[in-house]
Amino acid sequence: MDAYNLDPRQLIRIEAVHGGFLYQHLYAAACLFQAARTGVTHVVVENDEDVELLQDRERIYAQVKKRAANLIYSDIEGALERFDAIRAEHSEGRRKGTCRFAIVTNSAPSPNLAERMEAEGWPSDVVVLYPGSEPEDDVLPQPRASIEEAFEACRGSAETLPFAVLAPETLVWKLAGRIMAASAGAEPNPDHAFVVADLPALFEQLVIQLQDFPAPPLRYRPQDNEPSLANGHRVRMIVGFSGAGKTSWVSQTALHATDRLAYYDVADISGPAIASAVSRELAARIYGSRGGKLGEILLPGASGTEILFAIGRHLAEDKLTATVVLDNAHRVPAGDLVALVNASEHLRFVLLAQPGTSIARIEATIGIKAELLAGWSNETAAAEGASVGCRGSYEDYERLLRLTGGLPLYVQNALKIASESYGGDLSQLIAALQERTHITETAQELILSDGFATFNEIDRHATAALSLSDVPMTQAEAAGVLNRSFAIEPAAAAAAFRRLRSSGVIQIFGIDHFKIHDAMRPLGLACFDESGGEHLQKAREAIRDLLIATLQQDNDRQRVFLLLRMFVALGNIKPLVEMATDELFHEMGYMGEIAGYLATAAQSDAISAEDRFWALDGLVFAHFKAGDKADIEDKLDRMEELIRKETLGLQERLALGMKRMVFAARAQDAATVKAIMKDLTRVLPKTPQHLRVARYNYAHAMYELGQMEECVIATLDLVSEYYGVLGLTINDVMAKNPDKIFPLLSEGKNHTDNLKHLADALDLQSKALRAIGKNPGLGPIHAMKFYSMAHSLDSFVRVGQELVDDFVGHHDYIGARNVIETNLMPTIVGLKLAGRVIPVRSQYAVVLAYCGAFDEADAEMARLIPYESGLDEEGQRELQNQRAYITYLRDNPPPPQREMPAQLSGPAAKP
Structure with a gap:
């Protein structure tokens, strides 16, 4: 999933707990499905034990355990002690009949537990049931290995029941929900018990509750952070365009609800008649098979609100709740909805509606806030x-x-x-x-175009101009764009914004920022086809100028991406070339947006020779950074030709020389490296800044040539010098986060480039030390700090991944996991570094395997399978290798987790 939580380990623990409860509820459901044919009279849940099965002369107590690894003795030690106490209750006559006990689990016993089970001291009336074990008898169902298999087993049992109208999986989920309610002691089973003789009526009741709900999709996929049907609020309104999945959501979540449910599509019911129509159908649904109560509710002459009040009163008497789902609620006048929902405080309502002017009235009249599916x-x-x-x-x-x-x-x-x-x-x-x-x-165009066609001209033009932006703007910014695009005055723009907001076309972010809903943007952009290219050009120019003016105050990553797209659309080559030669531009991951455009510009005679050179320079830098060898030599030759033919200056010669040197080093051509360095030394300006850059490139060349010792020596002095330029000492950085280091930087300078270059030097030194088998120490950690301070995000993530490998190499798997969970994942998710998501998540899966969390590792790799076919050959091979390595680690455990020395692990130790 794309949403990241603060503590993934806590999330895993929570999922394990709830997975255990769900497995237990499904096992209880399996007991209910086969209870009648095995002589069981009652099924009790969450009493002395998880599940208890009562027969005429015997009571079976079952403890249900779901484990990710083999079942061990400590998992069941407490249950065995409790079995002793229960056994005493029966033997001393305080409980009727005989008793026997079962440990029901999805995992086979460990070797040690298996030995205990075979030993003489093991109780003869205690059996351990697991997938593949010998069944004790027909009373206790055979446990399954996973929640999915347990569900399928229950589904197979449900298929044998004579309810052809209802999907068997629906009945299973409803029954599991009823078991969960009984486990909590909630009505209608406050004593935690199900009477087997009453099961046919229970099954029929569940079928009646759901048979009029829309059928959920055969393969339902939940939405992001999807809400439950009941969240504690008596009246809720779920709003979304047609196609947002409201009906699918409500029909799916209804499967897991435990109270009485009713669904009505009120699209064609007039407002005044809605209370009467809903009340009479609801009364028949809930009390139609309950003797005289229906007659008490449907009194002659009773109004709809009176009937609803009577239904609520009887529900309260029976300690029950009911939820009424009203689809297309936006078509009902707000006043009529108020009368309906206020008729009884014991009835809950979920209103499904589409955006429109009626939504604000319903919110204000009923006093609720609309919810959106994400x-x-x-x-x-x-x-x-x-x-x-x-x-x-x-x-x-x-x-x-x-x-x-x-x-x-x-x-x-x-x-x-x-x-x-x-x-x-x-x-x-x-x-x-x-x-x-x-x-x-x-379908998006077909469904939304009907509503778009009803907009007036100003609203259509406002939607069109703002659809060019996928980032939120303030009202003043948006009004300025409309004024330049279509000459719409601020007052008219504000009125259009209000109308568009009420119709759901505008989404609000924070207090004063908004943008056009992504689903509506394609229709807005299509509007330019009618209004003409002149307006499109003006809108792009307006957004470009707005972003240039505000980037100093709001250097938001998404705004920079939008500015790039405006430059490309307007053909503004000069700023693109200038950005392509900036290292930070590459670090922010922007190169992919314009690489093709720069390649075209580099070959165009309409572009100046200087701009063509720097376009090629940016492309070569991108190739180096990605480790891509494609066409580098050809581009370098073209750069050299431009210098020679167009007599370009010293800066161009230095840039080409530095890249020639690195290229020769990668080709292991030491002689060319030395020749280029000698040539550069003659022409290089003798300023400290130029000399530091040249020394770094020389050290980099030594690294590429395999001369690691020389690389380490070269970077040592370079690192020390950059510390001095920044006004820092090592002690200023030790055990401090970037926010504490920033105030220590020397004042009066923009240190972004120097921070980046110091991080580069530390990173290069760390790689050279690793290559000669030495520990880089804190070098990678400090490099990450300085990359973070320089906003060099791509290098920050890359060095972080290398640091994870360092931790794993030192058998500190917990430390490796912590680096990914607290540094890398929040960065790639929060800043939307899409290109880094798959490599980091697949590395995370391997680290989980090192930590022994194999189920979590397999689940993480399984979530990456849909992306595999979209990767290049190298990316696919990397995923396959990591999947195979996780399997290898399962069969060949790594060395144990490295322990912190005792003197560092006391209460006074600092992380």
């Missing part, structure tokens, strides 16, 4: 894409989510089009959608 995450979209044969990278799916707003129907439809019309290549479809050259009309 749409699919990148991971969910990738899983759906893989299921229909699509190939795409993490970046491709991120772009698809921006184009569709993540709305499930629109994502599904786009993936289907990619599969059927673009050979499964998601990147091709995305390019066609962005350029509006696709042939097949998407």
Whole structure:
């Protein structure tokens, strides 16, 4: 998943606890399904034991355990002691009948526990049941290895019941929910017991509750941070465009709800009649089979609100709750909804609605706040894409989510089009959608175009101009863009913003920032086809100028990406070339956005020779950084030709010389390296700044040539000199975070370049030390600090990954996991470094395996499978190797976790 939590270890523990409870509830459901044919009269949950089965003369006590590894004795030691106490209760006559006991588990016993079970002292009335064990009898179901297998077993049992109208999986989830409520002592089973003779009525009741709900999708995929149906609020409103998955969500979550449910589509019911229609159907649904109560509720002449009040009163008497789902609630006048929901405080309501002017009135009148479904995450979209044969990278799916707003129907439809019309290549479809050259009309366009057609001209123009931006703006910024694009005055713009917000087209961020909803942006952009290219040009120029003016105060990564796109769209080559020669530009991961554009510009005679040279320089730098050898020599030759023919200056000669030296070093051509260095020394300006850059490049060349000792010596002096330039000492950096180091920097200078160069020198020195078998010490950690301070995010993540490997090499697996969880994952998720997501997450899976968390490692790798086909050959091979290595570690455990020395592990020790 794309959302990251503060403490992944805590999340894993929470998932394990709830997974154990769910496994237990499914086992209890399996007992209920086969209770009648095995002579069981009652099934009790969460009493003395997890599950208790009562027969006429015997009571069976079962403790249910779900474990990720083999069951060990300490897992069940407490249960065995409790069995002794229960056994005494029966033998001394305080409990009727005989007793026997079972440990039910999904894991086989460990060798030590298996030996204990065979020994003489093991109680004869205690059996351990696990997948593959010999069944004791038909009373206790055979346990399954996982929650999925347990569910499938219950599903198979549910299929034998005579309820053809209802899907068996629906019945299983509803029964599991009822068991969960009974475990909590909630009505209608406050005594934790199910009477087997009453099961047919219970099954029928569950079927009646759900048979009028829309059928959930055959393969439902949850939305990001999806809410539950009941969250403690009596009245809720879920708002989203058609296609947002509201109905699918409510029909799926209804499977897991424990109270009475009713669903009504009120689209064609007039407002005044809604209370009467809903109340009478609800009364018949809840009390239709309960003798005289229905007659008490449906009194002659009773109004709809009176009937609802009576239903609520009887629910309260029976200690029950009921939830009423009203679909298309936006079509009902707010006043009529108020009368309906206020009729009884014992009834809960969930209103499903589409954006529109009525939503604000409903919110204000009822006093509620609309909730939005968050749409699919990148991971969910990738899983759906893989299921229909699509190939795409993490970046491709991120772009698809921006184009569709993540709305499930629109994502599904786009993936289907990619599969059927673009050979499964998601990147091709995305390019066609962005350029509006696709042939097949998407469901998104078909559904939303009807609403868009009702907008007035100003609203359409406002949507169009702001659709060029995928980052939020303030009202003043947006109004300025509209004024320059379509000459819309601020007052008219403000009125348009209010209308667009009420219709759901505008999304609010924070207090005063908003943008056009991603799902509406394709329609807004298409509006430029009607209004003409002049307005499109003006809108792009307005956004470009706005971003240039505000980037000094708001250097937001997404705003920089948007500015790049505006430069490209407007053909502004000069600023692109200037940015491409800036190291930080590459560090922020922007090069992929414009590499193709720079390559075209570098060959254009319409571009100045100087700009062509620096475009090539930026491309060569990108090749070096990515370790890509493609066309480097050709580009270097073209740069040299430009210098010679166009008589370019010293800066160009120095840039070419430095890159020639590194290229020769990578080719192991030591003679050329020395010749270039000698030539550069003659022409290099004798300023400290130029000399430091040259010394770093020389040290880098020594590293590429394998002369590690010389590289280490060269970087030692360089590191010391950069510390001096920054006004720092080693002690200023030790055990301090960047926010504590910044105030110590020498004043009056912009230190970004020097911070980056110090980090580069520390990183290079660390790599050279590793190469000669020495420990780089704190070098990588300090490099990460300085990369972070310089906003060199790509290098920050790369060095962090190398640091993780260092920790693993020193058998500190917990430390390696901590680096990923507290430094790398928050960075790539928070800053949307899409290109780094898969490498870091696959490395994380390997580290989990080193920590012994093999189930979590397998689950993490499984979540990456949908992206595998979208990777290049090297990326696919890396994933396959890591998957194989996790399997190897399972069979060949690594050395144990390195322990901290005793003198460092006391209460006074600092992390």
